[in-house]
Amino acid sequence: MPLSEQEQRLLDEMERHLYRNDADFVSTAGDRRGRPSYRSIALGSLVVLIGIGALVAAVMIQQPVVGVVGFVVMLGGVLLAMQPSKNSAEPAGDKTKAQKPVHDGGNFMDKMNDRWDRRQENER
Template sequence: MPLSEQEQKLLDEMERHLYRNDADFVSTSGDRRGRPSYRSIALGSLVVLVGIAALVAAVMIQQPIVGVIGFVVMLGGVLLAMKPSKNAPAPSGESARQARTGNSRGNLMDKLNDRWDRRQDNDR
């Protein structure tokens, strides 16, 4: 059974809002903080290995405090590995807005959403 004209318009409007909201979500939840550097990943992995060694040593010598310290060291290593590089600052203010609206480089989804919106506006 085909949709009525009103139902089709409503469906088109819902699709536009969905694509627009998805583009906003992708642009706001994407690479906010930048990418971690290889150096911080390597150093963080080394720190995690030291924490694992401390945890294993704590089990062997039956000292829970050493195990807790090992766990904290492991957590610090993970945080260090995820630390963003200083060369890629986070987009903020005007540049973030431009990236979302497509005025700057923007991402592929933003460009595709803009093209979709223009195509839908031209069909009316």
């Protein structure tokens, strides 16, 4: 469902306000984390399942220490699953990346605006 003119103006105003007041945040918002590593997600999920098993076993044998250990293992599994991929960081010796121009089509919002415009043109 397309936005009304008033909603579009409000969205544009909010975007301009964000760029004007929080330019540092906008430029670094997506740079902190890389793409997810599916290996670490799978391994983290397995560790979480082991932690859940330990927690259930602790309830069955009525040992709170085993339950705490199970909870810590589950927490470690979640943290492991959330780790970014090591491949997302740009290697120093990668020459193909160095040959790309610095401006590769704009920032995230420009790309999203282009996609929105194309979608609106296709609906007409």
